[in-house]
Amino acid sequence: MVTALVAAQHQALADLPPGSLPGPAEVAKARLVQRAPLDPVTWPRDESWRVALQRLLERIDDSVLPDAARRARTALAAADPADLEALADRFLDGKVAAGEAAQAVFVAAALQVAWTRMAALLDAAALGGGEADSGQCPACGSPPVSGLISPGGTKFGHRHLHCSLCATAWRYARVRCVHCGSTDKISFRQLAGTTYLRAECCEQCQGYSKLFYLEGARAIEPFADDLASLGLDVLVGEEGFSRIPNPFVLGVMDPSGG
């Protein structure tokens, strides 16, 4: 089903209206106050993401959807714009109710399309170049979905974090907690016998994030392979560590409190 969803995302991205973009002055201002220019909470959302959602719902391959997913799709297609905007707000603020979890996946997918489109049109140099040293996306301020370790060349061993919303990649120091920035007491967990995927666990904030070592893997997609390796999350979760969830598995996880 994720394959069908991503295929529909790709189709929806083609000639999507670029949306209202922040101008150079707004980007500079956001940088001054250390806020991401495309932060979905502060940057006003236009209707382009709903266009993306419409296209997604139309083009997704219905035959692979389970019944519940199909019901969510029908409900979304019939929903009016105000309700959709409210749902998007709830997703972005993180207040998705349990009953909406299925619809939230489609909303997340559509927002990803719109934000990826917008982020791709921003001037990367204006965002602070490759020297961003933050665990949050320099374009939209969202948390990363996973990190990739470069396999060779002049960027050998660099870690690039990949944004969960706008697909921006940015460099971040190795052996440093993505969530709290601590470099103390970082340890790694991997499935015995594998070397291409590790969870970087921080004793300080009890958080972890995934790292894919491209040197030992053929092809890795930071978002899809995060989903494909949920098994590691289960085991690492049993050791008491928590993460920021992949937007497609929102609500998948027990809040760390209970």
Next chain:
Amino acid sequence: MAVSRRQFMKVSAAGLAASSVGALGFTGAGDALAAGVRPFKLERATETRNTCPYCSVSCGVIVYSLGDKSKNAKASVIHIEGDPDHPVNRGTLCPRGAASLDYVHSPLRLKYPMHRKAGSDKFERVTWDFALDRIATLMKEDRDKNFIAKNRDGVTVNRWLTTGFFATSAQTNEAGYLTYKLMRGLGMLAIETQARI
């Protein structure tokens, strides 16, 4: 259950069922996943930043080891490579630095203070206390014998030229300062702290 896309979550089989994965109609996916992953053992690994011990360039390295120092896991170094975030070498290493894994595991590696007595043909392991006392005694003997308080013109110089001091490349600025102060305080002039970058 309201969950945030910015809030920490703990992944579990039960959680997966009660989530968007379950809500999309993939019931039982959580349990299946948890059961599928059960045969795999979770291995602990460590990546540690350190400084290459070889020369004064002081390249940053990342030392990869399996196991961590906790509980009954036995840590062992499996790989060493340049630290891509280190400003000095930006991930590169010279052949010697790149081979430092062999240095870690070498059977010839010096792990304890060793002492070859005068007239003996082999080294014997000694305690740190013995080694430090022995070094201090020999330093004092040599200094008492060769210390130069005044030069030919009668100017006070307080030199001790017959002994030199060699410090590590991985030394911090602060340790370098202490080395210099201590050794110059004894009058020593041949001081090499290596770490000058």
